[in-house]
Amino acid sequence: MTGADHGWRTLEIPIRPGAGTPTHCPWGHNLAVGGVRQSWSQDYRASEWLCEACHALPSRGGLWARIDPRPARHVTEDQVDEYGLRLVLLRPLTPAGIGSIQLRLGHTTFGEVQLSLCSIDRRAILVHVDIEEKHRRRGAGSVLVAAAAARGPRYQWTTLPIDRDPTSIAFWARTGAPGPAAPHPCTHQLEAKVVPADARWAKWW
Ligand SMILES: [Zn+2]
Ligand SMILES: [Zn+2]
Known part of the structure; x- marks a missing residue:
């Protein structure tokens, strides 16, 4: 190759x-x-x-x-080369906004995880994990979730409510989420609109 x-x-x-x-x-x-x-x-x-x-x-x-999965091994867009499986960090536009980490090999992106970190309140929200259908069940999701979690050690982690389709339930049941599926945003994350309004209500019922 x-x-x-x-x-x-x-x-x-x-x-x-x-x-x-x-x-x-x-x-x-x-x-x-x-x-x-x-x-x-x-x-x-x-x-x-x-x-x-x-x-x-x-x-x-x-x-x-x-x-x-450790942050020291994450690369930014300008550091991406064509060699090796890379965890590519796409930083958010605002400090507590939604950023992402993509798993790439050459020009192929297998999937990404979206997350929000507030370093002031030490709160982290896992927003979404998406793996291309044809690349599922190879471990890409567990690598991405671990890479996200590694960016917020000792943060209070929550996730958005998980999709209730069988594929999604099976994924989270196998991989384990970094925190409960009841998002707990800080004021900065609310300002950055990390959590959609309907997801904020989900914890009340
Ligand atoms: Zn074995
Ligand atoms: Zn905050």
Whole structure:
């Protein structure tokens, strides 16, 4: 794969958020029992792991890549290059407004998470997560939610009410939200219109 490649990309190897050495594979195996092998994904520019317990089974699976969700690894638009899986930070226009983080590989954007952070009141609201339908179930959502949460450590997190469609419920049931689905905006976030009026009412019934 070269930098001149402008073709459509996929998340061929599934991803999960994390840094350092994993203790379990994404499919639940304790790696201390089954064994693990580490390599490097040239495509993602991230560490790649093979669960030997998974790989010994007939499906020969067990390969995944870990994407470091910490802010130090986020890049801004002017730092984006064509190499590797990137968490691209798009800052809000106003301090407590809605910003986003996109997961990209080359020219392909797999999805994004929208969030609002108020550093004065230390409140964070996860506004929306959207993964392109054809790239779902590869771990992009969990990487984006972890990247959002990592930007507001020790903040009081809430989320907008989650969609009640089966795909959305299954996603949040698997991934876990950073806070309760009852948005608790500060005055700056209200001014920035982070929470739509109908969502503010949702907590009353
Ligand atoms: Zn496994
Ligand atoms: Zn505030």
